[in-house]
Amino acid sequence: MGSIRLTTLPTDLDILRHMNNGRYLSLFDLGRWDLLIRTGLFDAMKQRGWYAVVSSETVTFRKSLELWQRFDVESRFIGHDEKALFTEHRAVVDGEVYARVLVRARMLRRSGGTVPHDELFAALGQPEGVPDVEGWIHDWASASALPPTKAPAPSVWH
Numbered sequence: 001m002g003s004i005r006l007t008t009l010p011t012d013l014d015i016l017r018h019m020n021n022g023r024y025l026s027l028f029d030l031g032r033w034d035l036l037i038r039t040g041l042f043d044a045m046k047q048r049g050w051y052a053v054v055s056s057e058t059v060t061f062r063k064s065l066e067l068w069q070r071f072d073v074e075s076r077f078i079g080h081d082e083k084a085l086f087t088e089h090r091a092v093v094d095g096e097v098y099a100r101v102l103v104r105a106r107m108l109r110r111s112g113g114t115v116p117h118d119e120l121f122a123a124l125g126q127p128e129g130v131p132d133v134e135g136w137i138h139d140w141a142s143a144s145a146l147p148p149t150k151a152p153a154p155s156v157w158h
Contacts, residue, residue: 001076002035008065018064025059028089028101031075035087039077044123049110055084056144059101065091071098078102079133080117081141086133104141 006027014020036042036052045051065071074090084104091099107115147153 001074002031002038003072003074004031004034005070005072006030008067008069008071010067012065013067018066021059021061024061024091024099025057025101027073027091028059028075028103031073031089032087032103034073035075035077039124041124045107048115048123050107050115051110052085052105052107054103054105056141057101057103058140058144059099061099063093063096063098065093065098069093078137081133081138082117083114084141086137086141102137102140 008019012019012023012027033042036045070093072092074092076088078086078088080086084106087103087105089101089103090097107120109115
C-alpha cells in the first residue's frame with residue numbers, strides 16, 4: 001500500500017468551489033505512480049519496455065473536498081484476473097473515505113502485445129497477502145468492458 005498527502009488547490013475546483021469530479025482521477029494517477037515506484041514495478045517496466053494502460057475505472061464520491069483541504073491518496077493493489085491488474089485508490093481525510101476509484105489496467109509491451117502475468121510476476125515476484133479478487137469486481141469489469149480494439153464498436157444509441 002502507498003499513501004501520498006495532497007492539498008485541494010484553486011485549480012482543482014469546479015464552479016461549485018469543491019474538487020472537480022474529473023480532477024480526482026488525475027490525482028489518483030499520482031497515487032498509482034507512487035505505488036509503481038514503491039513496488040519496483042516502474043523500474044522493471046522501464047527496463048523491459050513495458051507500460052500500463054487503464055482499461056476501465058469507476059469513481060464513487062461520498063463527500064466533497066474543499067479548497068485548501070489536506071487529504072491522503074491511499075493506493076493498493078487488490079488483485080488480478082487473466083488479463084488485468086486491479087488497484088484501488090481512496091481520497092481520505094482524517095481516516096474517513098471521501099472518494100474511491102477502482103481501476104483495471106493492462107500491462108503492454110512497447111514492441112506490441114500484452115505482458116502475461118507469469119512474465120510480470122517472474123520479474124517482480126508474486127505479491128504476497130493479496131486476497132482473491134471479489135466476485136463483484138469481476139462482474140464490474142465484465143459489465144463495463146467495451147469490445148476489443150479489433151472488433152467493431154459502433155456508436156448506436158438504443
